[in-house]
Amino acid sequence: MDYQWLKTFIVAAETLNFRKASEKLMLSQPSVTVHIRLLEEQLGSKLFDRLNNRVTLSDAGKFFYIEAVRLTKDADASVSRMHAFSQGYRRNWTIAISPLMAETILPYLLRTFIERHPEVELSIRIEESEMIEQLVDNGDVHLGISALDATFKTLNQS
Template identity: 30%
Template sequence: MDIRHLNYFLEVAKYRSFTKAAETLHVTQPTISKMIKAVEEELGVLLFDRSTKHIELTDAGRAILVQAQQIVHSFDHLASELADVMEMRKGTIRIGIPPMTGAPFFPAVIAEFHRLYPGIRIRLIEEGGRTIEREVENGSLDIGVAVLPVNEAQFEVLPFVVDDLKLVLHPDHRLAGRESVRLEELRDEPFIMYREDFALHEMITTACIRAGFRPNIAYSSSQWDFISEMVAVGLGVALLPQTICRKLDPGRIAAAKLEAPAISWNLAMIWSKDRYLSFAGREWLRFARTTFCLPQPTQEE
């Protein structure tokens, strides 16, 4: 059994599917099934219960999972540290980005980074902000983009966007044409909201409760363009970052400043204080500081 076997095992455990794991690893499904079977025979235990639609870890599989994660993580760190020592400007950065932030900020930045560092591969994973925080913490991601605040005892934080949410609504809505709207005025409105794994879902819900009501969530989505289209056809109101609102068609969607309270949308790149950050990851952060015109650190990351 080698590190590749453990990687295959971890991917199957993550997706609870041989087919999905094979797609992620770019191998055939029979290849990964054969590899897992070989590991089970070598260890003398069944790692997965295959009797259900979605395979599940057995007790033995769950016991091995923790050790396998630690071994693979240590191996990855060893490879990264060796590459740093040898000054090989190669590697992979796993960056988690909420769908709301990808298109407005990152395509041009990634293109320029790739031009400067063609040997460094950026692997983008789209998830909600809360999921990204968990995956940066457990090492599944090297760097994540999160909505502030986050636990700064746990994460290093590099803020790069300061913005506010605006109310967006159909042009025929009773509140359309107003320069500003108080949050409490949305008490009876159907909300088109972000999914629950988005930090903004929690932030908006908390702000509404403090304003005296719980939002009536009619629809949920992870995509700002889908949210805006549902607003455009009159299915409800939504709160979108001002950066996103600039991209909307004012003939189809009205926007107003939100007040009492205003809700901030402040973004930061985060990475774990307790995990090694590769040369590639440190280069990305240095590049991001320059690109977003952010203050340089006073000492080496």
């Protein structure tokens, strides 16, 4: 399945207009039509209903839209991970930190951490203290830094 066909389908599904999709994608309108036709052939389903120069998503198109978005996000994330890997990063950590802590201790923590762990790429999420514990518990972030005491029994406080 061609990545560009997926991107074309997603934009066409969001605009419900092949001309607008072609403008957003900087492709010719016939190219958009060909991408959609080839994708429909590969999937064995019509993704759009066409009536009087208007297009709407078919039931199959509505179903596949969610899949196409997931597939392209996964592909984009893989490319990002490969870029990070080629730059020497071998792991990625996401840290949630409260705005106050971000202003006060984050610069020192980052400098020290990066010196000791150059192979780790860090992503920082500034979140309100009340949300941080839930993000850690859900596994949305690897580490949470907040001035509030933890209330979940499964989390450690330092």
